[in-house]
Amino acid sequence: MSTHAEEGRPMQLEETVVTAQKREESLQDTPIAISVFNARSIEQLGITEIQDISLYTPNMLGAVQPASSATANFVIRGITEAEPIMSVDPAVGIYMNGVYMARNNGLAFEVVDVERIEVLRGPQGTLYGRNSTGGAVNVITARPLGEFAARQKISVGDRSLFKSHTTINTPEVAGLSAAVSYLHNEQDGYVDNRTTKEQSLTGDFDDFGAQDSDAVNLALRWDATEDFFADYNFDYTDAHDMPTAFQLTQVTPSFVPGPNPNPSPVSIPGLGQVDTWPLYPGSNDMGFGDGVLAGTYAAFGGNLAAPLCSLDPGCVEFANAPNDAFGGGTPSMVFMGGMNPAYEAGEANMDANNRVNGLAMPYQAREDLTIYGHSLTLSWDLSERLQMKSISAYRKLKSVQYTDLNGGGFNDQRDVGGGIVALYANGRNDKKQDQFSQEVQFVGSLPRLEYVAGLYYFEEKAHESTEETVAPLLGFFSPEKAYTARNSSEAVFGQATWNPDVLEDRLRVTLGLRYTADHRKLDLADNPEEKASFSQDYGNTSGGLTLDYDFTDEVNGYAKYSRGYKSGGFMARTSIANQKPFDEETVNAYELGLKSQFWDNRVRLNAAIFLNEFDDLQLSQFEPTNSGAESVVNNAGSASIYGLEIDAVALLGEGLTLNFSYGYLDPDYDEYQFSSPATGYQPVDVSDVAHFQMVSEQNGTVGVQYDFAPFSFGELTLYADASYNSGYKHGTLDTAFDKYTKADAFTLVNARATLSNIAVTDRTRLKVALWSKNLTDEEYRTYGIAAFEQLGFAGATFNEPRSYGLDIVFYFE
Numbered sequence: 001m002s003t004h005a006e007e008g009r010p011m012q013l014e015e016t017v018v019t020a021q022k023r024e025e026s027l028q029d030t031p032i033a034i035s036v037f038n039a040r041s042i043e044q045l046g047i048t049e050i051q052d053i054s055l056y057t058p059n060m061l062g063a064v065q066p067a068s069s070a071t072a073n074f075v076i077r078g079i080t081e082a083e084p085i086m087s088v089d090p091a092v093g094i095y096m097n098g099v100y101m102a103r104n105n106g107l108a109f110e111v112v113d114v115e116r117i118e119v120l121r122g123p124q125g126t127l128y129g130r131n132s133t134g135g136a137v138n139v140i141t142a143r144p145l146g147e148f149a150a151r152q153k154i155s156v157g158d159r160s161l162f163k164s165h166t167t168i169n170t171p172e173v174a175g176l177s178a179a180v181s182y183l184h185n186e187q188d189g190y191v192d193n194r195t196t197k198e199q200s201l202t203g204d205f206d207d208f209g210a211q212d213s214d215a216v217n218l219a220l221r222w223d224a225t226e227d228f229f230a231d232y233n234f235d236y237t238d239a240h241d242m243p244t245a246f247q248l249t250q251v252t253p254s255f256v257p258g259p260n261p262n263p264s265p266v267s268i269p270g271l272g273q274v275d276t277w278p279l280y281p282g283s284n285d286m287g288f289g290d291g292v293l294a295g296t297y298a299a300f301g302g303n304l305a306a307p308l309c310s311l312d313p314g315c316v317e318f319a320n321a322p323n324d325a326f327g328g329g330t331p332s333m334v335f336m337g338g339m340n341p342a343y344e345a346g347e348a349n350m351d352a353n354n355r356v357n358g359l360a361m362p363y364q365a366r367e368d369l370t371i372y373g374h375s376l377t378l379s380w381d382l383s384e385r386l387q388m389k390s391i392s393a394y395r396k397l398k399s400v401q402y403t404d405l406n407g408g409g410f411n412d413q414r415d416v417g418g419g420i421v422a423l424y425a426n427g428r429n430d431k432k433q434d435q436f437s438q439e440v441q442f443v444g445s446l447p448r449l450e451y452v453a454g455l456y457y458f459e460e461k462a463h464e465s466t467e468e469t470v471a472p473l474l475g476f477f478s479p480e481k482a483y484t485a486r487n488s489s490e491a492v493f494g495q496a497t498w499n500p501d502v503l504e505d506r507l508r509v510t511l512g513l514r515y516t517a518d519h520r521k522l523d524l525a526d527n528p529e530e531k532a533s534f535s536q537d538y539g540n541t542s543g544g545l546t547l548d549y550d551f552t553d554e555v556n557g558y559a560k561y562s563r564g565y566k567s568g569g570f571m572a573r574t575s576i577a578n579q580k581p582f583d584e585e586t587v588n589a590y591e592l593g594l595k596s597q598f599w600d601n602r603v604r605l606n607a608a609i610f611l612n613e614f615d616d617l618q619l620s621q622f623e624p625t626n627s628g629a630e631s632v633v634n635n636a637g638s639a640s641i642y643g644l645e646i647d648a649v650a651l652l653g654e655g656l657t658l659n660f661s662y663g664y665l666d667p668d669y670d671e672y673q674f675s676s677p678a679t680g681y682q683p684v685d686v687s688d689v690a691h692f693q694m695v696s697e698q699n700g701t702v703g704v705q706y707d708f709a710p711f712s713f714g715e716l717t718l719y720a721d722a723s724y725n726s727g728y729k730h731g732t733l734d735t736a737f738d739k740y741t742k743a744d745a746f747t748l749v750n751a752r753a754t755l756s757n758i759a760v761t762d763r764t765r766l767k768v769a770l771w772s773k774n775l776t777d778e779e780y781r782t783y784g785i786a787a788f789e790q791l792g793f794a795g796a797t798f799n800e801p802r803s804y805g806l807d808i809v810f811y812f813e
Contacts, residue, residue, distance in 0.1 A: 011651060012601045018118050020138065021495070022127055022452045023443050028595045031510065031548040031558035033121040033608040033645055035060075035661070039114065039142070044705070044719050046750055046773055047111055050094070050139065055723040055748065056701050057119050058645035058663030060135075061694055064108050066783050066797045067403045069211075069241035070369045072108040076121055077612060078641040078667045078695045079134035079587075082730075083620040086433055086462035087485040087522055087572040088633060091585075093124065093132035096139045097233055099375050099393040102435050102460055102487075106371040106397050109237060113167060113181050113217050115142040121645065122610060123564025123589045125542030126495050126512030129456065133564045133587045133614070141233060144177040144221045145169040150812040157805025159188040175223040183215040190801055191245035192358030202365035202402055208245035209800065210366070214238050227381040236372040243367060245359050246404070249352040249784070250740035250794040352740045355779050355798035364404040371397045386444040396434040403429065428467045435460035451496040459488040464572070483572040484523040491516040506550040510560075513543040522570040524579065536581040540565045555596040562589045566618060573631035582633045585618045602651040612641040619732060621674065636673040637687070642666040655707040659721070662700035667692045674733065689734040698726040714758040720751040730784040730796075737794035741784025746799075749775040760810075767809040777802040 016027040016036050027036060035057045037047065047053055051062025051072045061075040071084050074092040081091045084104050094101045101107065111117075118138040120128075128136045148171050155163035167181040189207030197205075220232040373395035380388045441454040465482035495512035499505060521535040544562030551557060566585040574580075593608040617637040644664040652658055669687035703721030727745040729738055750773050758766040784796035 011654065013597065013604050013649065013651065018116075019140070020118055020120055022441055022454075023450070028556065028597060028604070028606075031508075031546050031556075031560060031593060031595075033591070033593060033606070033610075035119040035121070035647060037117040037119075039116070042111060042114060042117065043769075044717075044752060044754070045703075045721070046752065046771055047117075049108055050111060050117075050137070051108060052111075053117055053119060053137075056659075056661060056703075056721075057121075058647065058661050058699065059121065059643055059665055059696075060119065060663070061696060061699070061725075061728065063694065063782050064244065065104075066246040066785075066795075067243060068105065068399075068401050069209075069243045069367055070108050070239060070399065071105050073104060073694065074107075074134070074137070075694045076119075076135035077610070077643055078665050078692050079612075079614075080694055081566075081618070081620070082693055083571075083631075083633070085572050086431065086464055087483065087520075087570050088618075088620070089131045089567050089569065091131065091566055092134040093128050093136040094139070095128075095136060096235075096373070097141055097231075097375055097377065098138075098391045098439070099373070099395070100437060100458065101395065102458075103397065103433055103462065105399060105431060105433070106237075106369060109371075110183060110185060110213065110215055111139075112165065112183050112215055113142045113179070113219070114139060116140045121608075122591060123542075123544075123562045123587050123612070125562055125564035126493055126514050126544055127452065129491050129493070129514055129516055129542070130489065130518065130540070130565060130567045133566045133585060141217065141219065141235075142179065143231065144172075144179040144219050146172040146177040146221070148813070151809065152812075153807060153809045155805055155807045157187075158803055159190060161187040161803075161805055163187075172223075177221050179217075179219045181217045183217075184213075185215075186212045189242055189245075191247075191356060193242075193361070193364075194358040195360040195362055195364075200362050202362075204242070204365035204402075206242045206366060208242055208359065208361075208364070210242040212240045212366075229379050231375075231377040231379075233375045234373070237369070239369040240366045241369075243364065244782075244797045245356070245361070246795050246797055247356050247359055248794070249781075249796050250737055353779075355801070361404040365402040367402070368400040369397075370399070371395070385446065386442065389441040389443065391437075391439045391441075393437050394435070397432065399429075399431045401429040401431070429464060430467075431462070431464045433460060433462040448499045448501065449496060451494065453494040454492070456491040456493065457489070459486075461486050481527070482525045485570070485572065486521040486523075487567075487569070488519045489516060489567070503549070508546075508548050510546040510548070511543070512545075513541070515539070515541050516565075518567045520567070520569045520581070522572060522579075524570075524572060524576055526576050530576055532576045532579070534570055534579055534581065536568065536570070538568050538584055540567075540584055540586075554598050554601075555594070557595075558591075558593045560589075560591045560593070562591075563587065564589065568618075569633075571620075571631065571633040574633075575630060578630055578632070582618055583616050583635045585635070586615050588613045588615075599650075604647075604649050606647045608645045610641075610643050610645075612643075614639045614641070619672070621732070634673065636671075636683075637690075638670040639692075640668050640670060641692075655709070657705040657707075659701070659703040659705070662698075663696075664698050665695060666697070667695055672732075686733060690732055691729050691734070693732050694728050694730060696726045696728045698724070700724050710757075714755045717754045717756065718752075719754070720749070723748045723750075727780075729786075731786045735786045737786040740794045741781060741786040741796050743781045743784070746778050746780040747776075748773075748778055751775055763813045765811040765813075767807070767811070769807040769809075770804075771807065772802065772804040774800065774802045 017024050018027050018030055018034060018036060020030055020032050020034055027034060037053060045056060051064065054060040054062035059077050063073050065071040065073065065084055073080055073082050076092050079091045081088060086103055090104055094107055120136045122135055124132040124136045147169065149169040151167040153165040155161060163185045165181065165183045167179065170178045187210065189209035191208040193205050193207045195205060215237045218234040222230045373393065375391065375393040378390040382388055435458065437458045439454060439456045441452060443452050462485045491514055493514035495510065497508055497510040499508050518538040523533050525531045542563045542565055544560060546558055546560035548556060548558035564587050568582050568584045570579065570581055589610060589612045591608055591610040595606045597604050615638050616635040617639055618633055619636040620631065620633050621636065643666065646662045648660040650658045669690045671685055672687040672690040673683040674686045675683045701721055701723040703719065705717065705719045708716040724747045725745065727743050729742045752769055752771040754767065754769040756767040760766050780799055781796040782799050786794050
């Protein structure tokens with residue numbers, strides 16, 4: 001939504017001011033496709049977490065990952081990076097008060113004390129630099145009011161929701177004013193945790209989706225002189241949320257085959273005739289039994305040299321020879337036969353199309369997240385035409401996360417040879433990340449020229465260690481693994497807008513350029529004994545050219561070209577043996593836009609059509625290598641993405657407001673290189689069966705708001721909206737399990753009734769709101785993993801069910 005009506009019963013749309021181009025200017029004068037959410041619309045729309053804005057933004061999607069309640073992925077104009085590992089950068093830049101937030105971890109944060117959110121769609125290569133090939137999101141928090149004011153908001157609702165948000169503003173003293181707030185949020189989960197005390201490996205029995213968090217914000221403003229001011233912001237969040245339930249949606253019918261200890265030769269393209277553990281009818285080509293046996297063999301000290309047991313003669317011999325550790329039977333017969341009870345449990349909890357009521361997930365636990373940040377903005381008016389601004393910031397993140405991706409189906413662990421074997425990836429992840437950034441801007445103007453120039457520096461250190469139980473993922477056991485990523489970036493940038501003395505001063509020409517130098521280093525430990533370091537330097541020039549023209553005082557059109565890029569780097573999941581850097585991803589973007597206001601400023605209609613052409617597209621893939629199946633990032637593709645976006649708001653009558661947004665995407669891979677055993681590990685073009693991850697062809701929202709004439713006891717506002725999404729897939733290559741993991745088309749309906757400006761005393765006012773989210777109780781898969789086809793099963797998370805609640809807000813002045 002471009003904007004929303006303010007308090008009262010206006011008959012004209014109010015001007016919306018944005019800072020997308022590092023200076024304050026009207027939304028309608030800014031030649032960028034932008035969606036803006038002010039403080040009132042954030043409350044009216046029920047936006048409580050940053051990813052909620054995607055419901056109301058054309059060609060945007062925000063989703064929380066299944067293993068972490070605090071890790072969010074953002075997709076804008078068809079581009080995302082779903083890989084949460086901290087050595088790989090996102091494709092959508094998230095900024096808070098001008099400070100870049102480098103990691104997806106911790107981005108699913110509560111929206112607290114926010115003045116405005118700006119969503120910039122399309123590459124932002126000049127003023128925002130790297131890692132904004134999809135776009136950028138600016139979160140601008142509220143400044144101190146400079147006078148005493150207090151606000152207390154209490155929210156209660158279903159699933160024992162209790163949220164308390166307190167904000168206090170202090171009077172200005174010697175030019176210094178402050179605002180401090182505290183938020184507490186808790187709510188029960190929406191899928192029962194049926195893990196028993198005997199099954200649990202973590203001792204955590206909270207329901208899946210439960211929330212428990214606290215946050216503190218502090219804002220200080222010092223107006224030292226007429227020409228100098230300083231803004232300091234501190235934010236702190238401590239969260240203990242239980243991730244959403246990851247449930248089974250499909251299991252291969254022959255996932256648990258009957259034992260057959262006689263290997264048979266099979267011809268594999270590129271490898272010739274090999275002895276292989278039998279591939280059972282209806283099972284996947286990789287053979288789950290083959291993979292499990294390979295992992296078991298490795299745990300017993302075998303020197304496994306291939307991802308499949310069949311490719312290692314020693315493993316084949318081990319699988320089919322009597323073994324005292326397996327009660328005298330062969331490992332193949334005992335191990336695979338012993339999996340049947342677990343499979344039956346999984347089948348009982350499996351539902352492809354509906355959210356299950358409960359699951360048992362022994363290794364799942366609340367994620368402990370602590371994140372905080374400091375930022376200091378200093379602004380000097382060096383003259384009437386030149387301002388200098390400095391933004392210094394430090395942020396730190398720490399999380400402890402437990403992962404259980406068994407889907408509730410593999411709840412018990414098996415004794416094998418005196419050890420414990422978990423049937424899939426269960427583990428603990430410890431993450432730490434800290435970052436420092438410094439930006440200096442010069443914002444000025446000359447006759448017929450406005451300009452922004454600046455210098456930028458960024459550095460971060462990210463460390464992650466993974467302690468897994470024995471996890472036979474595609475035939476190997478994962479030992480303890482750790483990495484440390486050290487990244488830095490320096491940039492110089494400039495942008496100028498020239499208004500030539502032609503065409504009645506209606507034409508403006510904007511030229512921008514940015515040069516960035518990146519340094520990436522990865523210290524990787526595959527196990528305590530095997531360590532290695534890798535480093536790579538990158539340099540990139542990005543920028544853009546824009547022509548915008550005022551056809552009338554109410555209608556403006558623009559044409560722009562922009563070039564953006566996403567930094568290269570290393571994939572920390574890839575083993576030392578197969579580690580290699582991936583290159584930068586670049587995009588050339590072309591856009592035509594229209595911004596208009598008419599009907600006496602009662603209708604605002606903004607639209608854009610665009611073409612984004614990507615080269616060296618970075619694609620996270622799970623592919624076989626000569627030493628095992630691994631997660632890798634390859635510059636595997638090139639793509640063309642066409643699209644259309646519309647943002648509109650109209651005052652149809654006194655008190656009646658209509659909001660509308662719509663996005664359409666037509667993405668197409670021009671090339672997608674992928675290798676597999678079937679191709680002899682040689683890359684082939686699979687663009688004809690590839691698709692874009694988490695990309696919807698269409699999304700849109702219609703919202704209606706009615707402000708009644710004021711009553712003697714207060715002001716009543718009714719609001720309702722419906723948001724549509726045509727659905728999306730979660731992987732990039734077609735698999736037989738896509739239909740069990742993709743998000744089908746869905747429509748979410750939200751509603752809110754607000755009675756505001758209720759006088760309690762001369763200095764106290766009250767607001768009461770009754771609300772419901774997902775009013776029709778729509779169910780859809782929010783995140784799915786079809787890559788488990790290689791293991792014989794697929795899983796997904798589902799959205800939250802219908803919720804409702806009551807907000808009570810006290811204002812003290």
